[in-house]
Amino acid sequence: MKRIFDNKNVRYHLFIVSLTLIYGLVATVADFYGSPWSSAKDLVLLVMQAGVVMCATYSLLMLLALCRWVFAVVFPVMMLLTTVMVWFRYTQGVVLTPMIVELCFVNDASMAFTLLSFWLVVVLVVSFVFSAFAVWIRFRFVPSPSVLPNVAVGLLLLLSFTWLIPPFVRPVRQRMPFSFYSCTREFLSQRGVVMAERPPFDHPAVCQTDTLTVVMVIGESLRADHLQLNGYHRATTPLLASDTSVVSLPSVYTDEVFTHTSVPAMLTRADAANPDLAYEERSFIDLFRKAGYRTAWLANQESVKNYVYFMNECDTLVYANSGKSLYVYDKWLDGDLLPLVDDELSRTAPLKLLVLHTIGSHWWYESHYTDEFRRFEPVIDTRIVSSCTDEELVNSYDNTILYTDWFLTQLIGKLKDSRALMIYLSDHGESLGEDGFYLHAAEHETLHWPACMVWMSDAYKAAFPAKAAALRRNAGGRHTTGFLFHSILSGAAIETDYVVDSLNIFHNGRD
Numbered sequence: 001m002k003r004i005f006d007n008k009n010v011r012y013h014l015f016i017v018s019l020t021l022i023y024g025l026v027a028t029v030a031d032f033y034g035s036p037w038s039s040a041k042d043l044v045l046l047v048m049q050a051g052v053v054m055c056a057t058y059s060l061l062m063l064l065a066l067c068r069w070v071f072a073v074v075f076p077v078m079m080l081l082t083t084v085m086v087w088f089r090y091t092q093g094v095v096l097t098p099m100i101v102e103l104c105f106v107n108d109a110s111m112a113f114t115l116l117s118f119w120l121v122v123v124l125v126v127s128f129v130f131s132a133f134a135v136w137i138r139f140r141f142v143p144s145p146s147v148l149p150n151v152a153v154g155l156l157l158l159l160s161f162t163w164l165i166p167p168f169v170r171p172v173r174q175r176m177p178f179s180f181y182s183c184t185r186e187f188l189s190q191r192g193v194v195m196a197e198r199p200p201f202d203h204p205a206v207c208q209t210d211t212l213t214v215v216m217v218i219g220e221s222l223r224a225d226h227l228q229l230n231g232y233h234r235a236t237t238p239l240l241a242s243d244t245s246v247v248s249l250p251s252v253y254t255d256e257v258f259t260h261t262s263v264p265a266m267l268t269r270a271d272a273a274n275p276d277l278a279y280e281e282r283s284f285i286d287l288f289r290k291a292g293y294r295t296a297w298l299a300n301q302e303s304v305k306n307y308v309y310f311m312n313e314c315d316t317l318v319y320a321n322s323g324k325s326l327y328v329y330d331k332w333l334d335g336d337l338l339p340l341v342d343d344e345l346s347r348t349a350p351l352k353l354l355v356l357h358t359i360g361s362h363w364w365y366e367s368h369y370t371d372e373f374r375r376f377e378p379v380i381d382t383r384i385v386s387s388c389t390d391e392e393l394v395n396s397y398d399n400t401i402l403y404t405d406w407f408l409t410q411l412i413g414k415l416k417d418s419r420a421l422m423i424y425l426s427d428h429g430e431s432l433g434e435d436g437f438y439l440h441a442a443e444h445e446t447l448h449w450p451a452c453m454v455w456m457s458d459a460y461k462a463a464f465p466a467k468a469a470a471l472r473r474n475a476g477g478r479h480t481t482g483f484l485f486h487s488i489l490s491g492a493a494i495e496t497d498y499v500v501d502s503l504n505i506f507h508n509g510r511d
């Protein structure tokens with residue numbers, strides 16, 4: 001026994017195991033904190049996932065500690081960053097995202113000091129003392145093992161968890177310590193997209209009115225056939241259904257069924273014949289700016305490479321929940337956008353465009369509505385989809401629609417006394433057990449029919465009676481999401497050659 005312990009490889013790996021366990025207790029547990037589960041099977045799955053993250057951490061630490069000096073520099077830095085994120089995870093429900101990395105880059109040092117509190121300083125000191133102790137142990141008691149076999153095994157394991165075995169890659173990269181690398185890389189790659197210039201629209205765009213607020217709400221996973229407005233058997237939109245200024249478009253078809261591909265298509269002239277325009281051209285936001293609108297993007301979803309360019313086309317880009325990821329199961333509500341809307345509406349600019357990217361009815365439905373909207377029960381209580389019944393899934397999903405009904409009504413309340421237009425279009429639908437399909441992970445017809453509605457204030461209808469009448473006439477017809485680019489420009493009274501009448505729901509001659 002003593003001889004085994006004397007083996008330098010064994011002692012090295014005992015040291016790495018201990019470090020991994022301590023790091024896992026601090027970081028991995030924080031990353032999985034709050035994950036909902038309701039049965040022993042769910043718990044086993046969760047523990048297995050955490051185990052994979054810890055195995056990946058083990059391989060990283062195994063490589064890191066091979067050189068004592070590298071370990072002495074990198075490990076304390078890794079621990080300090082981890083401690084900061086764990087602190088904010090427990091105190092504010094925040095995890096590391098590319099948006100948080102962006103905030104770190106764009107904010108100055110004084111901002112960082114405002115986040116420092118006495119107890120955060122205390123835990124940082126404890127964390128640093130622990131790192132220093134680990135480094136001392138490494139120098140004093142842990143012999144360096146055989147380099148080549150350890151590098152080979154460590155690299156193979158690390159690459160397997162972070163690159164080679166697809167089911168492990170995303171869950172591992174989203175968790176500490178790997179999230180430090182992946183979020184920074186994602187932030188830098190998004191910067192690249194934003195900096196890459198796209199040609200401006202060269203034809204004129206002129207606004208025909210002096211005062212107007214246009215709000216574009218990008219919905220999430222809301223299917224048209226679950227709206228009371230469209231004849232669904234449940235009262236999912238009682239508030240909107242009682243507002244006669246709301247016009248639903250029940251038959252809008254989308255080719256794209258994932259957020260990352262549908263949002264760029266919605267905002268640009270891209271269509272089935274020219275899908276690449278979503279990645280080559282600017283969006284309607286650019287034409288709004290050209291026509292004199294002040295533009296703002298209020299985000300309640302993460303920025304991603306496919307549409308970060310358009311977010312940055314706006315004069316203002318504000319995140320309601322920059323520290324939320326789909327691996328966090330705390331409340332993540334669209335109501336958090338409302339104060340940001342107030343800020344934008346209080347600006348003096350007479351022409352305003354607000355783009356709201358909502359979280360709507362995204363999976364882990366329970367995160368996206370408050371308890372008062374839990375009207376359909378029983379609801380889901382585990383994040384493992386296969387452990388939920390279809391009834392629970394539909395109930396939770398419908399509760400998110402009740403919340404969206406409330407959210408949009410709040411928004412309308414802020415706009416109704418001004419000349420204003422709101423267009424809501426969900427990015428795609430959602431499968432709720434039809435043919436054994438769930439969420440929006442796999443192609444299914446249920447994904448292609450997103451909810452869509454338009455609301456006009458009385459002052460808007462008075463100023464543009466022909467547009468209001470045309471909308472009511474056109475609403476019931478079948479459309480594709482390609483209508484949005486042309487219709488929002490027309491609805492905003494922007495005259496430009498880019499508007500195609502046959503795709504414009506505010507156009508009188510459209511049949």
Ligand SMILES: [Zn+2]
Binds near residue numbers: 220221258260427428
């Ligand atoms: Zn989506």
